[in-house]
Amino acid sequence: MMLRRSKSRTPAPMQTVDDRFQYGPSEHAAYQDRGYYLFDHFLTPEAVADYQARVRDMLARRHESVPPEMMIGVHQIEPWIFDIAAQPKLLDMIEHQIGPDILLWASHMLCKPPHTGDAVPWHQDAPYWNISGRFSAGVWIAFDDVDEQNGAMSVLPGWHKKGTFPVQDSHSIKGFHSEIVPAQLPDDLDQRRVPYILNAGQMGIHDVMIPHNSPPNTSDRWRLVLVFRYIAADAQLGPNTYHNYKNGQPFEREFTLMRGRDVQNLGLRRSPFEKSTA
Secondary structure, three states, X not given: OOOOOOOOOOOXXXXXXXXXXXXXXXXXXXHHHHOEEEEOOOXXXXXXXXXXXXXXXXXXXXXXXXXXXXXXXXXXXXXXHHHHHOOHHHHHHHHXXXXXXXXXXXXXXXXXXXXXXXXXXXXXXXXXXXXXXXXOOEEEEEOOOEOOOOOXXXXXXXXXXXXXXXXXXXXXXXXXXXXXXXHHOOOOHHHHOEEOOEXXXXXXXXXXXXXXXXXXXXXXXXXXXXXXXXXXXXXXXXXXXXXXXXXXXXXXXXXXXXXXXXXXOOOOOOOOXXXXXX
Protein backbone atom coordinates (compact mmCIF):
# COMPACT_ATOMS: atom_id res chain seq x y z
CA MET A 1 0.00 0.00 0.00
CA MET A 2 1.49 3.32 -1.11
CA LEU A 3 1.20 6.28 1.20
CA ARG A 4 0.64 9.64 -0.41
CA ARG A 5 3.07 12.31 0.63
CA SER A 6 1.18 15.28 1.95
CA LYS A 7 1.88 18.53 0.14
CA SER A 8 3.14 21.35 2.29
CA ARG A 9 1.10 24.48 1.98
CA THR A 10 2.79 27.78 1.33
CA PRO A 11 1.60 30.23 3.97
CA ALA A 12 -0.50 33.08 2.64
CA PRO A 13 1.38 36.38 2.39
CA MET A 14 0.74 38.81 5.21
CA GLN A 15 -1.85 41.47 4.46
CA THR A 16 -0.35 44.87 5.25
CA VAL A 17 -3.18 47.38 4.78
CA ASP A 18 -6.51 46.99 6.56
CA ASP A 19 -9.46 46.56 4.19
CA ARG A 20 -11.25 49.37 6.03
CA PHE A 21 -8.64 51.98 5.08
CA GLN A 22 -10.01 54.40 2.51
CA TYR A 23 -9.18 57.83 1.16
CA GLY A 24 -12.03 59.19 -0.92
CA PRO A 25 -13.51 62.61 -1.70
CA SER A 26 -14.72 63.26 1.86
CA GLU A 27 -11.37 62.36 3.44
CA HIS A 28 -9.54 64.45 0.84
CA ALA A 29 -11.79 67.46 1.41
CA ALA A 30 -11.30 67.22 5.18
CA TYR A 31 -7.53 66.96 4.74
CA GLN A 32 -7.43 70.02 2.47
CA ASP A 33 -9.58 72.04 4.87
CA ARG A 34 -7.87 71.11 8.16
CA GLY A 35 -4.37 70.35 6.90
CA TYR A 36 -4.37 66.93 8.54
CA TYR A 37 -6.45 63.74 8.76
CA LEU A 38 -6.46 60.82 11.21
CA PHE A 39 -7.39 57.32 10.01
CA ASP A 40 -9.00 54.77 12.31
CA HIS A 41 -7.62 51.93 10.19
CA PHE A 42 -4.40 51.49 8.23
CA LEU A 43 -2.28 48.46 9.21
CA THR A 44 -3.74 45.04 9.93
CA PRO A 45 -3.18 43.60 13.44
CA GLU A 46 -0.90 40.94 11.90
CA ALA A 47 1.22 43.62 10.23
CA VAL A 48 1.42 45.67 13.44
CA ALA A 49 2.80 42.71 15.41
CA ASP A 50 5.31 41.88 12.68
CA TYR A 51 6.54 45.47 12.31
CA GLN A 52 6.81 46.06 16.06
CA ALA A 53 9.19 43.11 16.27
CA ARG A 54 11.18 44.35 13.28
CA VAL A 55 11.56 47.87 14.69
CA ARG A 56 12.70 46.56 18.05
CA ASP A 57 15.27 44.46 16.21
CA MET A 58 16.43 47.62 14.39
CA LEU A 59 16.81 49.38 17.73
CA ALA A 60 18.83 46.47 19.10
CA ARG A 61 21.18 46.64 16.08
CA ARG A 62 21.37 50.45 15.94
CA HIS A 63 24.84 51.98 15.85
CA GLU A 64 25.53 54.14 18.89
CA SER A 65 26.24 57.20 16.71
CA VAL A 66 22.67 57.22 15.32
CA PRO A 67 20.05 58.41 17.85
CA PRO A 68 16.81 56.36 17.86
CA GLU A 69 14.91 59.52 16.84
CA MET A 70 17.15 60.01 13.78
CA MET A 71 16.95 56.77 11.79
CA ILE A 72 16.40 58.40 8.38
CA GLY A 73 16.27 56.92 4.88
CA VAL A 74 15.42 53.52 6.30
CA HIS A 75 13.43 52.49 3.20
CA GLN A 76 16.78 52.44 1.35
CA ILE A 77 18.13 49.93 3.89
CA GLU A 78 15.20 47.72 4.93
CA PRO A 79 13.11 46.13 2.12
CA TRP A 80 10.13 45.60 4.44
CA ILE A 81 9.92 49.36 5.04
CA PHE A 82 10.02 50.05 1.31
CA ASP A 83 7.23 47.47 0.88
CA ILE A 84 4.99 49.53 3.18
CA ALA A 85 5.72 52.69 1.17
CA ALA A 86 4.81 50.83 -2.03
CA GLN A 87 1.40 49.58 -0.86
CA PRO A 88 -1.08 50.26 -3.71
CA LYS A 89 -3.79 51.71 -1.45
CA LEU A 90 -1.28 54.11 0.09
CA LEU A 91 -0.07 55.18 -3.36
CA ASP A 92 -3.70 55.64 -4.45
CA MET A 93 -4.04 58.22 -1.67
CA ILE A 94 -0.82 59.94 -2.73
CA GLU A 95 -1.96 60.00 -6.37
CA HIS A 96 -5.22 61.66 -5.29
CA GLN A 97 -3.11 64.44 -3.74
CA ILE A 98 -0.31 65.04 -6.27
CA GLY A 99 -1.11 63.14 -9.46
CA PRO A 100 0.08 59.89 -11.09
CA ASP A 101 3.85 60.46 -11.27
CA ILE A 102 5.09 59.82 -7.73
CA LEU A 103 8.51 59.86 -6.10
CA LEU A 104 9.34 58.60 -2.62
CA TRP A 105 12.08 60.86 -1.29
CA ALA A 106 12.29 60.25 2.46
CA SER A 107 11.47 57.92 5.31
CA HIS A 108 12.09 58.46 9.00
CA MET A 109 11.77 56.00 11.86
CA LEU A 110 10.88 58.26 14.79
CA CYS A 111 11.55 56.22 17.92
CA LYS A 112 11.21 58.20 21.16
CA PRO A 113 12.68 56.26 24.09
CA PRO A 114 10.93 56.16 27.47
CA HIS A 115 11.79 59.15 29.66
CA THR A 116 14.56 60.34 27.32
CA GLY A 117 12.81 61.32 24.07
CA ASP A 118 13.37 64.97 23.17
CA ALA A 119 10.71 67.63 22.62
CA VAL A 120 10.26 68.92 19.06
CA PRO A 121 9.45 72.66 18.81
CA TRP A 122 6.65 74.16 16.74
CA HIS A 123 7.78 74.15 13.12
CA GLN A 124 6.72 73.67 9.51
CA ASP A 125 8.28 70.94 7.38
CA ALA A 126 8.71 72.33 3.86
CA PRO A 127 10.89 75.38 4.71
CA TYR A 128 13.64 73.04 5.97
CA TRP A 129 13.97 71.08 2.73
CA ASN A 130 16.16 71.63 -0.34
CA ILE A 131 13.56 70.24 -2.71
CA SER A 132 10.40 71.91 -3.97
CA GLY A 133 7.34 70.90 -5.93
CA ARG A 134 3.96 69.32 -5.31
CA PHE A 135 4.35 67.57 -1.98
CA SER A 136 1.98 64.91 -0.72
CA ALA A 137 0.89 64.88 2.88
CA GLY A 138 3.45 63.57 5.32
CA VAL A 139 2.45 60.00 6.21
CA TRP A 140 2.73 59.25 9.96
CA ILE A 141 2.18 55.55 10.83
CA ALA A 142 1.93 54.50 14.49
CA PHE A 143 3.57 51.16 15.35
CA ASP A 144 2.78 51.72 19.05
CA ASP A 145 -0.15 53.29 20.86
CA VAL A 146 0.55 57.04 20.82
CA ASP A 147 -0.67 59.56 23.40
CA GLU A 148 0.59 62.77 24.94
CA GLN A 149 2.51 60.90 27.64
CA ASN A 150 4.78 59.16 25.12
CA GLY A 151 5.18 62.12 22.78
CA ALA A 152 2.18 62.47 20.46
CA MET A 153 2.57 65.07 17.73
CA SER A 154 0.12 68.00 17.75
CA VAL A 155 -1.03 70.14 14.80
CA LEU A 156 -2.81 73.48 14.42
CA PRO A 157 -5.87 72.81 12.23
CA GLY A 158 -6.20 75.16 9.27
CA TRP A 159 -2.88 76.89 9.84
CA HIS A 160 -1.35 75.29 6.74
CA LYS A 161 -3.10 78.07 4.80
CA LYS A 162 -1.21 80.90 6.55
CA GLY A 163 2.07 80.70 4.61
CA THR A 164 5.59 80.46 5.99
CA PHE A 165 6.09 81.66 9.57
CA PRO A 166 9.21 83.52 10.77
CA VAL A 167 11.57 81.40 12.85
CA GLN A 168 14.18 81.82 15.56
CA ASP A 169 17.15 79.70 16.66
CA SER A 170 16.29 76.57 18.59
CA HIS A 171 18.38 73.80 20.13
CA SER A 172 15.62 71.70 21.64
CA ILE A 173 16.34 68.53 19.64
CA LYS A 174 19.12 66.97 17.60
CA GLY A 175 18.64 68.10 14.01
CA PHE A 176 16.33 71.04 14.83
CA HIS A 177 18.03 74.42 14.68
CA SER A 178 15.01 76.71 14.40
CA GLU A 179 11.40 76.99 15.51
CA ILE A 180 8.42 79.22 14.77
CA VAL A 181 8.69 82.50 16.68
CA PRO A 182 6.36 81.92 19.68
CA ALA A 183 4.61 85.29 19.18
CA GLN A 184 3.36 83.99 15.81
CA LEU A 185 1.40 81.20 17.49
CA PRO A 186 -2.13 81.71 18.87
CA ASP A 187 -2.64 82.80 22.48
CA ASP A 188 -5.04 79.89 22.96
CA LEU A 189 -2.56 77.37 21.58
CA ASP A 190 -3.45 74.62 24.05
CA GLN A 191 -7.12 74.86 23.11
CA ARG A 192 -6.50 74.90 19.34
CA ARG A 193 -3.89 72.21 18.94
CA VAL A 194 -4.99 68.68 18.09
CA PRO A 195 -2.76 65.81 19.30
CA TYR A 196 -2.36 62.64 17.28
CA ILE A 197 -3.89 60.15 19.73
CA LEU A 198 -3.52 56.89 17.81
CA ASN A 199 -3.66 53.18 18.43
CA ALA A 200 -0.96 50.97 16.97
CA GLY A 201 -1.74 50.49 13.28
CA GLN A 202 -3.56 53.79 12.84
CA MET A 203 -2.21 56.62 10.70
CA GLY A 204 -2.22 60.40 10.45
CA ILE A 205 -1.36 62.61 7.49
CA HIS A 206 -0.46 66.29 7.55
CA ASP A 207 0.23 69.09 5.08
CA VAL A 208 3.90 70.08 4.76
CA MET A 209 3.04 73.65 5.84
CA ILE A 210 0.97 72.92 8.95
CA PRO A 211 2.65 73.95 12.23
CA HIS A 212 3.24 70.94 14.49
CA ASN A 213 5.27 69.90 17.51
CA SER A 214 5.63 67.08 19.99
CA PRO A 215 6.47 66.89 23.72
CA PRO A 216 9.10 64.64 25.28
CA ASN A 217 8.25 61.05 26.07
CA THR A 218 7.62 61.05 29.83
CA SER A 219 6.14 57.55 29.93
CA ASP A 220 7.61 54.09 30.50
CA ARG A 221 6.80 53.19 26.87
CA TRP A 222 8.52 53.70 23.53
CA ARG A 223 6.86 55.74 20.80
CA LEU A 224 7.53 53.99 17.49
CA VAL A 225 6.39 55.91 14.41
CA LEU A 226 7.29 55.58 10.71
CA VAL A 227 7.09 58.61 8.39
CA PHE A 228 7.05 58.64 4.58
CA ARG A 229 7.36 61.63 2.25
CA TYR A 230 6.38 61.70 -1.43
CA ILE A 231 6.52 64.38 -4.13
CA ALA A 232 5.38 64.72 -7.75
CA ALA A 233 8.04 63.59 -10.23
CA ASP A 234 8.42 67.04 -11.85
CA ALA A 235 9.88 68.50 -8.63
CA GLN A 236 13.19 70.31 -8.16
CA LEU A 237 15.31 67.73 -6.37
CA GLY A 238 18.28 68.45 -4.11
CA PRO A 239 20.82 66.07 -2.55
CA ASN A 240 21.09 65.03 1.05
CA THR A 241 23.23 62.67 3.10
CA TYR A 242 21.92 60.36 5.81
CA HIS A 243 23.64 57.88 8.13
CA ASN A 244 23.01 54.15 8.07
CA TYR A 245 21.43 53.19 11.38
CA LYS A 246 23.37 49.88 11.37
CA ASN A 247 26.91 51.22 11.09
CA GLY A 248 26.75 55.02 11.16
CA GLN A 249 28.17 55.28 7.63
CA PRO A 250 26.91 58.06 5.32
CA PHE A 251 24.79 57.33 2.26
CA GLU A 252 23.09 59.53 -0.31
CA ARG A 253 19.38 60.16 -0.54
CA GLU A 254 17.75 58.42 -3.51
CA PHE A 255 14.55 59.48 -5.23
CA THR A 256 12.51 56.37 -6.08
CA LEU A 257 9.85 56.30 -8.81
CA MET A 258 6.89 54.66 -7.08
CA ARG A 259 4.27 55.13 -9.78
CA GLY A 260 3.94 56.72 -13.21
CA ARG A 261 6.66 58.26 -15.40
CA ASP A 262 10.19 59.49 -14.86
CA VAL A 263 9.14 62.82 -16.37
CA GLN A 264 12.60 64.42 -16.07
CA ASN A 265 14.40 61.38 -17.52
CA LEU A 266 16.66 61.09 -14.49
CA GLY A 267 17.08 57.32 -14.74
CA LEU A 268 15.18 56.79 -11.50
CA ARG A 269 14.82 53.28 -10.13
CA ARG A 270 11.48 51.84 -9.03
CA SER A 271 13.06 50.27 -5.96
CA PRO A 272 16.22 51.00 -3.95
CA PHE A 273 16.93 47.27 -4.21
CA GLU A 274 16.92 46.87 -8.00
CA LYS A 275 20.08 47.17 -10.06
CA SER A 276 20.75 50.62 -11.47
CA THR A 277 20.28 51.05 -15.22
CA ALA A 278 22.86 53.85 -15.33
